[in-house]
Amino acid sequence: MQNIKQCTYKQTTIFDYVSFLKELNYKKLYEAISKWTFENRIFFNKEDDIDIDLERLSFGESVMNRDIENSRDLANDEWGSCEIDNSIIDNSIIDIQDDDDYFEYPDDNEVESFVECDDDLYDQFDCYESSWSDPEYYVDEMESIEIPFEKSLVTKKLLIAKEICLYLMSHCRNFEQLVLDTRGWSRALSIASRDYISLPCFPGASECLSKLTVFVLSGEFDKADILDAMAIYCKDIHSLTVVDSYHSSPHSLANLINAQNGLASFTWISGGENASSILWSFVTQSESLKTINLLRAYTRDYDAYDGLAACKNLVNLQLMECHLSSLHMKALANADFPHLKSIEISDPHNYEDEQDEEIEPPSLELTSLIHNASKHLQEIRLNLELHFYPGIIETIANNCPNLTLFSGSIKNDEQIIELIKLLIGCKLLENLIINGSSRSSLLPVDDMLAQIGQSIPEGLKYLDLSRWTFSGKSLNQFLINCKATLRCISWHCFFSCDEHKEAIERYARERGISVREFRVGSYESGYAWQRHVHVLVDFEIPE
Structure with a gap:
């Protein structure tokens, strides 16, 4: 004591x-x-134990x-x-x-x-x-x-x-x-x-x-x-x-x-x-x-x-x-x-x-x-x-x-x-998070991802597309159109993310930044050909 x-x-x-x-x-x-x-x-x-009258406590x-x-x-x-x-x-x-x-x-x-x-x-x-x-x-x-x-x-x-x-x-x-x-x-x-x-x-x-x-x-x-x-x-x-x-x-x-x-x-x-x-x-x-x-x-x-x-x-x-x-x-x-x-x-x-x-x-x-x-x-x-x-x-x-x-x-x-109208109208946007769908019902957005990239505000830093899925080719076109220098991006894709990784590395080289982490997490359910993985990328921005 x-x-x-x-x-x-x-x-x-x-x-x-x-x-x-x-x-x-x-x-x-x-x-x-x-x-x-x-x-x-x-x-x-x-x-x-003695009951205490709280009202009488000093x-x-x-x-x-x-x-x-x-x-x-x-x-x-x-x-x-x-x-x-x-x-x-x-x-x-x-x-x-x-x-x-x-x-x-x-x-x-x-x-x-x-x-x-x-x-x-x-x-x-x-x-x-x-x-x-x-x-x-x-x-x-x-x-x-x-x-x-x-x-x-x-x-x-x-x-x-x-x-x-x-x-x-x-x-x-x-x-x-x-x-x-x-x-x-x-x-x-x-x-x-x-x-x-x-x-x-x-x-x-x-x-x-x-x-x-x-x-x-x-x-x-x-x-x-x-x-x-x-x-x-x-x-x-x-x-x-x-x-x-x-x-x-x-x-x-x-x-x-x-x-x-x-x-x-x-x-x-x-x-x-x-x-x-x-x-x-x-x-x-x-x-x-x-x-x-x-x-x-x-x-x-x-x-x-x-x-x-x-x-x-x-x-x-x-x-x-x-x-x-x-x-x-x-x-x-x-x-x-x-x-x-x-x-x-x-x-x-x-x-x-x-x-x-x-x-x-x-x-x-x-x-x-x-x-x-x-x-x-x-x-x-x-x-x-x-x-x-x-x-x-x-x-x-x-x-x-x-x-x-x-x-x-x-x-x-x-x-x-x-959403595209929101991206155009809210020019100070720094964080965009797409949520709501379960992993079993991810929304494929290949046909609209490039247009979304054109609308991304220049100041956007964190982009969470975890409830969407798209191909590496679509991601590459999105990053080409995107004017923002992202600090973090995440999404879902099916089975393989090799093309996605190539698109990310190309984007980093063109922007003069580096990939700090490319994290891939899989879900052990479903057949291999239809199994989706979650990808999280962190970029390192030079000061």
């Missing part, structure tokens, strides 16, 4: 106790801490600045049931600044990092008498859950983690960032470990966590107690991220949002429950919210998007798989977003299969939103079935002169013609 004391008294901003724990002799340390906690009555078993003065990142890295690979992607967390844990750089929108790789959920599991679990999302489940049935790590090394790690957290919280009075993330753990492990990682409910939390500015909460456990506790004493959170791969506590989360003095960035990956209360809570933060990222935020309260429309200082908007309809988007159609720079709508929904006749694609509403914010828009990502949105690409081409990034699902010749 002496080493921990030395860390707490240093004037550093982050104590990486996770790395510290991995180097310890757990058997000896567990024995020592068990004896110490027993003698000093610091840690009590669950049956001896608010202490801040004496030190500390950040703590909790729980996720305590898990070894064998603990969990799925691979963890940290990009959304890494994107959230950044310094809070007053300039616009703080609110820079995440790139496509970050967007793809959102944790996917197997929707087929919903019905399987919801058929039980008590749903995993019901609060009473955790109260009445927690004791009946088989704890998979009882009296194991995992238990010891969690006990040690809790003791160290309690020690740090008693000596550090001003944590600025807190990450509680159990993604990758099994559901049973996440639920059973909740008492060990719920720092906001620990004694003294109101004193050391009241100045939090960044908070990340993720995992398959009920979060209501944590969110309710923080709503009492955390009023200055600037960046809030909640990631759920099953169910969350939307009403408690809405209360936490309502309690803030100036929330600037909010990311919520929902477990599929009603998002109405979350959307309405945005009204209380309408002056400060600049970034809103929502994934699977479903609601039948069509007026709830009025809460989002009230955020007049919005800079970045992302709506992913929210089953949007014209009824949802009507509030955004006439919304005034004078500072909106980035918009992403991802909803590959087939409205032809929709049984509810009232559910129609928000074609006119989304087009109106883009048109109204067109002067400032710099990034537009549309992972949509664009045949439900006729004319939307042409609207972008005619009204978004400052566009630097466009990502869209281009699947037919008619849409390619609209």
Whole structure:
């Protein structure tokens, strides 16, 4: 414990106790801490725990600045049931600044990092008498859950983690960032470990966590107690991220949002429950919210998007798989977003299969939103079935002169013609990404690739054509017509890419650049003659 004391008294901003724990002799340390906690009555078993009235906790003065990142890295690979992607967390844990750089929108790789959920599991679990999302489940049935790590090394790690957290919280009075993330753990492990990682409910939390500015909460456990506790004493959170791969506590989360003095960035990956209360809570933060990222935020309260429309200082908007309809988007159609720079709508929904006749694609509403914010828009990502949105690409081409990034699902010749208009009209374009088709239905574009090359803006740097396929001859003509000096290009081709490589090398020689990497990745499916490969080329541009 002496080493921990030395860390707490240093004037550093982050104590990486996770790395510290991995180097310890757990058997000896567990024995020592068990004896110490027993003698000093610091840690009590669950049956001896005393309920804390959070409203009566005192608010202490801040004496030190500390950040703590909790729980996720305590898990070894064998603990969990799925691979963890940290990009959304890494994107959230950044310094809070007053300039616009703080609110820079995440790139496509970050967007793809959102944790996917197997929707087929919903019905399987919801058929039980008590749903995993019901609060009473955790109260009445927690004791009946088989704890998979009882009296194991995992238990010891969690006990040690809790003791160290309690020690740090008693000596550090001003944590600025807190990450509680159990993604990758099994559901049973996440639920059973909740008492060990719920720092906001620990004694003294109101004193050391009241100045939090960044908070990340993720995992398959009920979060209501944590969110309710923080709503009492955390009023200055600037960046809030909640990631759920099953169910969350939307009403408690809405209360936490309502309690803030100036929330600037909010990311919520929902477990599929009603998002109405979350959307309405945005009204209380309408002056400060600049970034809103929502994934699977479903609601039948069509007026709830009025809460989002009230955020007049919005800079970045992302709506992913929210089953949007014209009824949802009507509030955004006439919304005034004078500072909106980035918009992403991802909803590959087939409205032809929709049984509810009232559910129609928000074609006119989304087009109106883009048109109204067109002067400032710099990034537009549309992972949509664009045949439900006729004319939307042409609207972008005619009204978004400052566009630097466009990502869209281009699947037919008619849409390619609209794309060419966009390339001609958006002369500042630097990034072009064609997405949306599965690998089994790649679009051959040999007959139009040369014309596309003639329309490429001179400033284009990154060209992702991964959902298209074409011959080496067509690629060569495209590169001859292309006036831009590309830094990166990717595409799909079938079986062999030797001709493509020759075209790339010829292009590099003519432009006075070099090929840094020519990466080929194959897919082990189908017959060899029809097997497609993905090609990624990085160029090195001399300064």
